Amino acid sequence: MLTRRGLLAAASVLAAHRLVTQPALAQGAPAPAQTKIALVKDRERGLAIPAAIALLGVDSLRGKRVLIKPNFNTADPFPASTHPDTLVTLIEQLRRMGAAEIAIGERCGPPLTANVLNEKGIPELCHRLSVGLIDFEELPPNRWVRVRPPGSHWRDGFDVAKPVLAADAVVSTCCLKTHGFGGVFTLSLKLAVGLTHKRFMRELHSSADMRKMIAEINQAFSPALIVLDGTDAFTDGGPSYGTLKHAGVILAGTDRVAIDAVGLAVLKDLGSNAAIMDTPIFRQEQIARAVELGLGVGTPQAIELVTDDLVSRRYGQRLTDLLARDTA
Numbered sequence: 001m002l003t004r005r006g007l008l009a010a011a012s013v014l015a016a017h018r019l020v021t022q023p024a025l026a027q028g029a030p031a032p033a034q035t036k037i038a039l040v041k042d043r044e045r046g047l048a049i050p051a052a053i054a055l056l057g058v059d060s061l062r063g064k065r066v067l068i069k070p071n072f073n074t075a076d077p078f079p080a081s082t083h084p085d086t087l088v089t090l091i092e093q094l095r096r097m098g099a100a101e102i103a104i105g106e107r108c109g110p111p112l113t114a115n116v117l118n119e120k121g122i123p124e125l126c127h128r129l130s131v132g133l134i135d136f137e138e139l140p141p142n143r144w145v146r147v148r149p150p151g152s153h154w155r156d157g158f159d160v161a162k163p164v165l166a167a168d169a170v171v172s173t174c175c176l177k178t179h180g181f182g183g184v185f186t187l188s189l190k191l192a193v194g195l196t197h198k199r200f201m202r203e204l205h206s207s208a209d210m211r212k213m214i215a216e217i218n219q220a221f222s223p224a225l226i227v228l229d230g231t232d233a234f235t236d237g238g239p240s241y242g243t244l245k246h247a248g249v250i251l252a253g254t255d256r257v258a259i260d261a262v263g264l265a266v267l268k269d270l271g272s273n274a275a276i277m278d279t280p281i282f283r284q285e286q287i288a289r290a291v292e293l294g295l296g297v298g299t300p301q302a303i304e305l306v307t308d309d310l311v312s313r314r315y316g317q318r319l320t321d322l323l324a325r326d327t328a
Contacts, residue, residue: 023165025149025219031291031298035255037262039305039319041312043231043248049089052252053097055306058225062098064168066224067134071175071191072106075119076240079175079232084125086229090173091129103132105163107194109201113137136161137198144197149293152216153209159197160220169224172256176247176263177234182210184275185267186239187260188226189286189295192217211285218256218295226259227252235272245270249315257287257296258303265319268326280326300324 038055042048068090070082078086087104094102104126108116113135117123126133139161148157164170172191179186182205193204196217204213228251234242247266253259264281271277281287282300291298300323305316 023145023147023160023220025147031257031294031296032255032302034302034304035253035258035297036304036306037251037253037255037258039262039307039312039316040250041248041307041309041315042250043246045083045085045089045229045231045250048250049086049227049229049252050093050096051308052227052250053093053225055308056225056252056254058252058254059097060224061094061169063100064098065101066094066099066103066169066171067163067167068094068102068104069164069170069172069191069194070104070106071173071186071194072108072113072116072120072122073194074108074111074240075116079177079229079234079244080238080240081120082173082175083229083231084121086173086227087125088129090171090227091131094171099169101132103134103163105134105136105161105195107136107161107196107198109194109198134161134163136163136195139163147220149216149219152219153207153213154216155203158200158217160195160217161197164195164221170221171225171227172223173227173229174259176228176230176232176266177238178236178242178267178273178276179239180237180242181205181239183214183239184211184284184286185260185264187228187263188223188256189218189260189290190214192221195220212289215286215289215293215295218290219293223254223256225252225254226256228259228263230263230266233267233270235267235270235276255296257290260287261297261300261303261323262305262319265322265326269319269322281323300326
């Protein structure tokens, strides 16, 4: 069982004795000119995830303390939540990349985070792999930082868990799915909601600006790596259950806008609901607001899909063509 004492001890893996100050926030910075997204068309995570990361060329984790942010909103099975094989493969790869310490950090909801983590077997997984585990919901008040982005749609900002800001590198791993409760889709940008305190969820979910507010949370941090597990996807419904389709793709990148744009292209290619199919990708509110804030690329043409085999290359070209046609 996950205990409060164990959680607080785990939190020290990343955050003990570190001074955490107000994070630097993106404020309408210009969008990056170009970014690479690695694409591997393969359902075997143990092969596809390391291959995608290798294609991306990320090799800056040596000696760093890494926080992994998964998608454990609930304990429902993949793609509602991160597949355990994805976590195991990612942890092993991060170690090969030289990570000095690794911890998993999460805040679930609406269920209690501890209950979700226990049901998913995450404490046992962390113990077996010698990885820290931080339940953000159990952090005391002094382990949160208030973030007030200028010009945001939040009334008085939002709180972000200090271990996120204390980590040398944040690695996000998201699923591929639609969101039936106002978010439209839940990929890498929306993953950041789980870094905020639970008491802010009422404001988020009751606001007509929810999708813009999701993007604004991402101003608090910059991921060193994002891995999207699109082996299966929800093309309607979500986030806990929905219409299941097999996509058989793994994406890796460092640009949240680009990851979400390519993920949306996969959903469009599979055939999704009207909220996905009838809105150009860069007109989706999460993405449009993130672009305004300088959190990622501003056009489909700025995304370069990199692959290393014929099947992936052909699929990547199909997505590139779809993105090029997907205009207002």
